[in-house]
Amino acid sequence: MAVTYIIGLVLCIAAIVGSTIMDGNSFGPLIGPSSFVLVFFCAVGVSMMSFEMDDMKALPKACIRALKPVSVDYDARIKFYIELADLVRRDGLLALESRMKDVDEPFIRHGLGLISDGCDEGQLRRELDTWVDSMVERHAAAPSFMRKMTTYSPAFGMVGTVIGLVNMLGNLSSPEELGGGMALALLTTLYGSLFANLFFQPFAERMERLHEAEVTQLMFDTDAILGLHTGTAPRALVDHLESLLPPAQRRGFEERKKSAA
Numbered sequence: 001m002a003v004t005y006i007i008g009l010v011l012c013i014a015a016i017v018g019s020t021i022m023d024g025n026s027f028g029p030l031i032g033p034s035s036f037v038l039v040f041f042c043a044v045g046v047s048m049m050s051f052e053m054d055d056m057k058a059l060p061k062a063c064i065r066a067l068k069p070v071s072v073d074y075d076a077r078i079k080f081y082i083e084l085a086d087l088v089r090r091d092g093l094l095a096l097e098s099r100m101k102d103v104d105e106p107f108i109r110h111g112l113g114l115i116s117d118g119c120d121e122g123q124l125r126r127e128l129d130t131w132v133d134s135m136v137e138r139h140a141a142a143p144s145f146m147r148k149m150t151t152y153s154p155a156f157g158m159v160g161t162v163i164g165l166v167n168m169l170g171n172l173s174s175p176e177e178l179g180g181g182m183a184l185a186l187l188t189t190l191y192g193s194l195f196a197n198l199f200f201q202p203f204a205e206r207m208e209r210l211h212e213a214e215v216t217q218l219m220f221d222t223d224a225i226l227g228l229h230t231g232t233a234p235r236a237l238v239d240h241l242e243s244l245l246p247p248a249q250r251r252g253f254e255e256r257k258k259s260a261a
Helices: 003-022 033-048 053-066 074-091 093-102 106-116 121-139 141-169 175-229 234-243 253-260
Strands: none
Touching: 003 175, 033 141, 033 175, 053 141, 053 175, 074 093, 074 175, 074 234, 074 253, 093 106, 093 175, 106 121, 106 175, 121 141, 121 175, 141 175, 175 234, 234 253
């Protein structure tokens, strides 16, 4: 579970609860099932109109992944590529085929398979770029859906408020009910703002950050696979791959070689 997301959510809820208690207010008037139904399901329904069913089927999985920490073990990746570079220098490109069974990640396995099949550098780069482009297209739907939910939730909050005001003004014969009617009418606006800013917007941001991390990882692997194909020396390969990392994660070839040994 993403620790920062949980901490942020708890902090926001605590602030809302704390401020309500500090003002001496109660939470009873803030509970409105009809407001929840109108804002949430209308926002979901209108957002669905812009997408296909396949996009909707992939959405739950994308939401679950968005709650997981965004982290990539680049140290283990560089160690793995050092071993492959030594293997290529010692036994040639065809020796990579013997390591494919040990690779769990489809992208890396696909790249090593292309090298083993004798693809030239241009074809190898095109195949890897196509894989990345396809992933980018597939992953664009989930954060886009959440962005639309962020937009439509406040809009339908206002719709609910207008409906409530219309019903309230149509019942002016009962002045004692005006206060409750006004509170209920404004409740949908509150729900729309809370849904948009407390849930949908943060989810969209996390999905986009996860997507960017995955693209960065694939581009890192692309450079490593192309380096293996051209027979780049292990030291030069490590220097290049470390140039793609933040300075704090750079350890140098010698230290990584000792670690791998």
